[in-house]
Amino acid sequence: MSPLADRVIRARAWRRGLMAFAAGAVGALALPPFGILPALVLSLTPAVWLLDGAAKAGPGWAPRLKSAAFAGWFWGFGYFVAGLWWLGAAFLVEADQFAWALPFGVLGLPALLAFFPAFGFALAQILWTRDASRVLSFAFALTVSEILRGHLFTGFPWNSPGMALGQHLWFMQIASVAGLYGLTLLAVAIAGAPALLGTGATTRDRWTAPGLAAAVLAGLAAFGALRVPADPTAAVADVRLRLMQPNLPQDAKFNPRNRDIIMQRYLRISAEPGPDGQDHEQATHIVWPESAFPFLLHRDPASLAQIATLLGPGSVLITGAARMDEPLPGEAVGKFFNAIQVIDEKGTILGSYDKVHLVPFGEYVPRFLDALIRAVGLRQFVHIPGGFEPSERRTNLEVPGLPPVAATICYEAIFPGEVLPDGPRPDLILNVTNDAWFGRTPGPYQHFAQARLRAVEEGLPLVRAANTGISAVVDPFGRVTGSLPLGVEGVLDAALPAAVPPTLYNRHGRFVLTATLVICLMAALTRRRRRPLA
Incomplete structure (x- = not known):
């Protein structure tokens, strides 16, 4: 095990939270407009090590799940603060009315969104093993949490990790088959695989998963290059x-x-x-x-x-x-x-x-909060009496x-x-x-x-x-x-x-994604039975 991986795995208390926050924040550099794809590796590789550390948190499920969710929340908080800080600009357009709420937008929303990766990390811990398949478990679990984030409470699928691939012309083409969440599954698996370089017991253990990840990335590029025609679209x-x-x-x-x-x-x-x-x-x-x-x-x-x-x-x-x-x-x-x-x-x-699909608090106030918000003299951002109707x-x-x-x-x-x-x-x-x-x-x-x-x-x-x-x-x-x-x-x-003719995603996107996730889950459960943590 490398000294860096060992240090992350053994981290406890506030050091663990700080490492998770920093790793999440680095991941935002993989998103537009920066598009630094290696930043996602620097973000998700430590995330795998943090989950390795959660597996050693103590006997029984409770301490492991608590440690995993703790790391996931701080990872998500860093990721969303670094990726969504610009939301604060909206509170300064009418600063006399909304500037006081700027911290709630810049920090409050990321704090709430961070509960989704917290769930994803905890789910990954349930499936965790001692071998390389744990990276696939992590990709499955974080993708499930992203799907939930995109649908619950009106949904907010902004800056899913799949966008690290989804902004590059060749890599984005696989979205015609599996969509954004398929990209997210691939992005997390590819970017998390280098964690094995720091934890593998043998040369084979260290290099097999990163090698497969590099091959998949090359395959995505090849698929994209073949799919995009050389000539302009008619x-x-x-x-x-x-x-x-x-x-x-x-x-x-x-x-x-x-x-x-x-x-x-x-x-x-x-x-x-x-x-x-x-x-x-x-x-x-x-x-x-x-x-x-x-x-x-x-x-x-x-x-x-x-x-x-x-x-x-x-x-x-x-x-x-x-x-x-x-x-x-x-x-x-x-x-x-x-x-x-x-x-x-x-x-x-x-x-x-x-x-x-209206923007909550931007174009309307949720009805269950409407009376309370108006009682203290607040309103939605858009100057429409009562807000817009969907x-x-x-x-x-x-x-x-x-x-x-x-x-x-x-x-x-x-x-x-x-x-x-x-x-x-x-x-x-x-x-x-x-x-x-x-x-x-x-x-x-x-x-x-x-x-x-x-x-x-x-x-x-x-x-x-x-x-x-x-x-x-x-x-x-x-x-x-x-x-x-x-x-x-x-x-x-x-x-x-x-x-162009309907894509596979257009015709069968839900089936493709569901089938892929089921296969990943079955593979993770099979490995979990064969290589349990304890």
Whole structure:
């Protein structure tokens, strides 16, 4: 056993927690925008050693599980603090109202999320053995905890360890088979395997698992290289997109006093010549970002008329916009929805998509906390009376001149397997978002990377319009065919890549993942019986 591994395994009390926290924090460097893949090895290799130490915590299950969960919580706390610190920027947009809550966002949310890896570490300890199969047990358990994190309490699958692989073109291609959680299983197994270099009793014990991990990584790269075609993806005929990125500060965006300034800015930028000299009237579809206006566009004929002057014959505008239903009898106002609306050259709204998966505390206050929060004078971030209402179901957005569109607003695009509606398969994923809340931090890069991975999973192109960036067009293989960087104002003119046939993940993703996890569990249980800890 190496001295470093031995030191981690034998660590107790606060040293153990500190080591776990540091290991977790290092793992965040493997995520966008850094993408330092070896950082995940430096994060998960000590995690395996910490679990080795938990196995020596004492006789019986209680001390072992307590020690494993303790290490898992501190590992997760470090991972989420380092990976999500940028959430604090949202509390400073209206600092007079929300700055006091900044520590709760920067430290409180990571502290809660850390209970998921704590569970994963404890589950891994139940399956722990003395041989190399314990790395597979760890990968299985941490993946299960990530699946739970992505679904429980409305779900928050942000920065799953699989994104360490899911941001690199060749490695991300396996998501077309197994999705984000399949990537997570592989990432944890590969990055945890080098732990055997420090604990193996023989040369074979030390090198077999790392060698297999290197072979799997090479296999993923080879699969990706073979899957991604050398030629550009064919474009959809008669479609010319123009994505407008206004780069509007969040503190100005939702001030109704700025309504005319904002509208004129959007119109001016949209009408500017593109980088290649293209005129805006050549665009068949102009796309604006999420919640583009501090007013209700569908109740503002003057603004709709201004939009009509922008659009050429037969062209349409697709834009984020808050929408309100007609009030019911006895109600002063109707229900508000975070929506995408389609407007033609006459200023007529042709259709809408209402957001299904709202952001807790950002777009609505959970009902069981609503009375308490309002009693102390607080509200959600978005200035909507009562918050937004979620749509009951996801539907395709019908846009003239485009194939059926799977519309997503903001972080709806981070949920694997949930971006497509039931029914006929669409041919395009549309994502409009406003990441201005988070400034020039890692947050917008992480958001874009996760939306990009949905294109690979589903075999569909992605069209993404973001207020401050990153706006982009991505083909079904995850290749960025055009983009606007974070923090700039401008337009992106691009063709629409064609969809490819449904991926294995699209057709059987749940089955593939479930079957893989069951196989891993059965293998871990078999090894546990043959090589018990005591």
